[in-house]
Amino acid sequence: MRRDIFQAIADPTRRAIIALIALQAMTPNAIAENFNTTRQAVSKHLRILTECELVKQESQGREIYYSLEIEKMKEIDKWLEQYRKIWETRFNQLDQVLSNLKKQNK
Amino acid sequence: MRRDIFQAIADPTRRAIIALIALQAMTPNAIAENFNTTRQAVSKHLRILTECELVKQESQGREIYYSLEIEKMKEIDKWLEQYRKIWETRFNQLDQVLSNLKKQNK
DNA sequence: TATTTGCGAAACCGAAAAGTTGCACATATA
DNA sequence: TATATGTGCAACTTTTCGGTTTCGCAAATA
Structure with missing residues (x-):
């Protein structure tokens, strides 16, 4: 599934995620706390953002920190x-x- | 249906339309000639672009000229x-x- | 007046998107 | 080792989106 950056920022939740992790890396759980959806939904958004290289991840033990590219x-x-x-x-x-x-x- | 400008520019065809009418106003038919779709499909895109005020229209007889806002x-x-x-x-x-x-x- | 032309709107369709639920797996911790 | 925690992934459902087809209407033209 080839993603486009314009499609990535089309979703308001994804724009909010981008704003959240712009200044500091965060884990999916920490990000999900800010929204009215499940962690899995946030995870899906993060995957999309990662696919189009808007976001990068860094593993640290069992936690994964996401930050804005x-x-x-x-x-x-x-x-x-x-x-x-x-x-x-x-x-x-x-x-x-x-x-x-x-x-x-x- | 409340449209968002970020959603409006998410579609590649709409971005192409925006680029087309950025410098000169054009009619739906003239715009559609540049794409591989029907005029009605273009018309639908123009409606979305108009809804979020990215595009304005100007009637001239039975023709309607669309230009970028x-x-x-x-x-x-x-x-x-x-x-x-x-x-x-x-x-x-x-x-x-x-x-x-x-x-x-x- | 009859016909053509330019246009929007509605109905419909298939594909994609966004969300939920359930699961598997690895890493911590008791 | 048994359990809890953090995570991604797959299956499924509902909604949205982009497109086509059909139609109706108004303006131009014969």
Whole structure:
């Protein structure tokens, strides 16, 4: 099952998990405590996140710590870049209009 | 059915539609020509995109032109901001490590 | 007016997703 | 060694999703 990062962040629970483990690694049980679902459901989400390399795991005895692979998040940023260019251009055009209006008033 | 912008961009066809109409407004038929599906399927995607205000429509006779609501894209950017902070911090920390190593070599 | 064209909406279908339950396995702990 | 704990995985169910087909409606055109 080939997962996509955009599909991965589509689910609100997964976005919440991402936010949770962004700053510190956590075990599935600890993560599940924050949600209204079973540990297995969280485990499934973690698997999906791991599959698309948004999350990495580190075993420590029988516990497994999950943490965010922050580098992967840049892919979204990269995709957004083309649109950022557009809104910045539009902003500059608006800026141009405003400054032209200013000149006319002088 | 309450739609979410993250769910909207999860589908690859919808991302392609977004890219298509980012620079110029297009009719459903014109959009559908670029894909291997029916116009109705595209129409469905456009409805979803419209529901979460990622796309706006403008009627002109019997044709309806769809264009990207670029402002809405900023929501993704805004969400990404918290993670951008993280990877920038990590980068600076790495930078710190590197410059410390440099000092030690002197 | 009759016909074509552009479109959305509803009904339906198959595939995929998200959740639950039950189980197996390894690692701790008594 | 027996038991408790942390975990992943597989089977199953329900819901959602993306697509097609069919239809109805309004605007353009003959």
